[in-house]
């Protein structure tokens with residue numbers, strides 16, 4: 421099955437892309453790597469009259485050292501991060517996350533911004549970026565705004581983006597060289613989405629500590645604040661992890677509870693050793 425006929429735009433500036441979105445009255449969609457949007461259009465589970473391909477907008481492809489943080493343009497592919505273009509920041513966590521997304525063919529086209537904007541509850545970047553305390557930059561007809569990835573990810577397949585807004589960049593704070601991190605992903609086979617994901621980031625120098633879990637079963641990324649405190653105070657056992665999951669997410673089936681507990685335990689143990 422193929423998508424219905426579409427109007428196609430390929431602007432070379434963010435402003436021109438916003439103008440098309442604003443004129444469309446909500447019927448236009450941004451096309452980034454197309455790894456989620458195109459199959460969804462073909463299967464008719466997503467709808468658009470107009471596609472706005474952002475692949476020619478150079479500023480969206482930039483990776484910049486911006487003082488206190490590294491700024492990834494929303495159009496940066498997973499493959500570029502896997503290949504080390506954002507290396508030297510977050511002690512290799514970005515590279516590790518990118519390398520474990522899907523297959524190389526998907527990583528060549530799929531973008532970090534597309535992953536966040538799509539808000540698939542099973543996606544890796546939302547979990548990783550919340551754990552790293554990253555912010556997103558958004559531009560629209562009413563100007564620019566910056567918000568945390570946590571605020572940006574509103575719900576399953578839902579973000580804080582307005583119809584005429586584009587996610588332009590992701591700002592990842594620079595950590596100390598002693599940053600401790602772990603990113604665990606449980607999946608049935610290589611290349612598949614995770615059935616459970618856990619990320620723990622602890623910077624002993626600044627005291628920054630985040631524990632985040634994600635998956636379709638738990639409806640996307642969730643910060644487990646109770647575990648962040650417990651992790652800094654002492655030992656965290658499976659009982660504490662399960663209590664934190666129930667408190668934050670609600671009751672889970674036995675299998676879901678087990679895989680999320682194991683994933684979180686492994687992540688916590690890795691940053692503690």
Ligand SMILES: Cc1cc2nc3c(=O)[nH]c(=O)nc-3n(C[C@H](O)[C@H](O)[C@H](O)COP(=O)(O)OP(=O)(O)OC[C@H]3O[C@@H](n4cnc5c(N)ncnc54)[C@H](O)[C@@H]3O)c2cc1C
Nearest residue numbers: 450452453454455456457522530531534535537543544587
């Ligand atoms: C076989 C397969 C396996 C996969 N496995 C994984 C996995 O293990 N882990 C994982 O995390 N992901 C996985 N993915 C998803 C993939 O990694 C992409 O990140 C994801 O498809 C979205 O990125 P994209 O650039 O292709 O966005 P697109 O498909 O082009 O767009 C997705 C959505 O985001 C919107 N959008 C895109 N960019 C912007 C922007 N800058 N501003 C506003 N809106 C925007 C689009 O309008 C659309 O609604 C997999 C995909 C496939 C096909």
